[in-house]
Amino acid sequence: MPDLESTYAVLALWAVIGYLAGSIPSGIIFARVMNLGNLREIGSGNIGATNVLRTGNKKAAALTLLFDAAKGAIVVLAARILAAEDAAQIGALMAFIGHCFPIWLKFKGGKGVATYFGILLAVNWQIGLIACAIWLVVAAVSRYSSLAALVTAGWTPLIIGFISTGEMFFLSAALCFLIYVRHWGNIMRLRKGEETKIGAK
Numbered sequence: 448m449p450d451l452e453s454t455y456a457v458l459a460l461w462a463v464i465g466y467l468a469g470s471i472p473s474g475i476i477f478a479r480v481m482n483l484g485n486l487r488e489i490g491s492g493n494i495g496a497t498n499v500l501r502t503g504n505k506k507a508a509a510l511t512l513l514f515d516a517a518k519g520a521i522v523v524l525a526a527r528i529l530a531a532e533d534a535a536q537i538g539a540l541m542a543f544i545g546h547c548f549p550i551w552l553k554f555k556g557g558k559g560v561a562t563y564f565g566i567l568l569a570v571n572w573q574i575g576l577i578a579c580a581i582w583l584v585v586a587a588v589s590r591y592s593s594l595a596a597l598v599t600a601g602w603t604p605l606i607i608g609f610i611s612t613g614e615m616f617f618l619s620a621a622l623c624f625l626i627y628v629r630h631w632g633n634i635m636r637l638r639k640g641e642e643t644k645i646g647a648k
Contacts, residue, residue: 449614452531461530465522465538469545469562472552473514474499477507490643495557497592497645515557516565518542523569536618539566543622547629558629560596563622567603570615578603590644593633600626 453461474494478486483502486494490501496512522542526535546562548554564582568575578599586595600623607616627634636642 449532449536451533453534457530457534458537461522461526461534461538462541464526465541466545468518468522469542470549470551470556471514471518472549472556473518474511474557475552477510477514478502481507483507493557494552495559496561500645501643512561515546515561516568518546519562519565520569523566532614536570536615539570540618540621542566543625547625558593558596558633559622559626560592563596563600563626566622567619570618571611574603574607574611574615574619577606586645591637591642592645593630593642594637596626597630597634 472494474496475486478484478499481504483489483499483504486498486502490498496508496515499511500508502508519539519542522538523535526538543559543562543566545556546559547556549556564575564579567578581602582595582599585598586592589595604616604619604623607613607619633642
């Protein structure tokens, strides 16, 4: 956990900024702009890049992935420059929460995987790259995006505990918990063999 350098007011400010940035529903925005239909009625009904890909539009999925990752990363980098590391991590956590529970969508948002990777890469790019590598390997072998996310989220705090100073351990543990909560339905479908594979429409 980073040292507490910022005042509570500064931390509260970056918590609000992080939440509002994270709550921008990029998947829905790109789907509407590109006339792909209502994401809530497609595939899993999720607003993230994986479900956008189920529309068959790879460009929209890529844009959603990049934007969802960027909004987490930008909050971290901006807070680090303008405040301190504690504000960056508070902002990061709230950006993730904002993506999962956006006020604009009655708190029914995405599952946060792209935002998760954007946050990790911005907080510590080495850890972020390791997490991306884990996701890619599991996704390539299993063809399940959800399983790759769950394995990555579960392993990342352990990796941080072994190879880093531990400043981002609590952040990664909190994000891991939230990813498992948001993927509970996926976990149940994986157990039943009913989960949709990557690329399926």
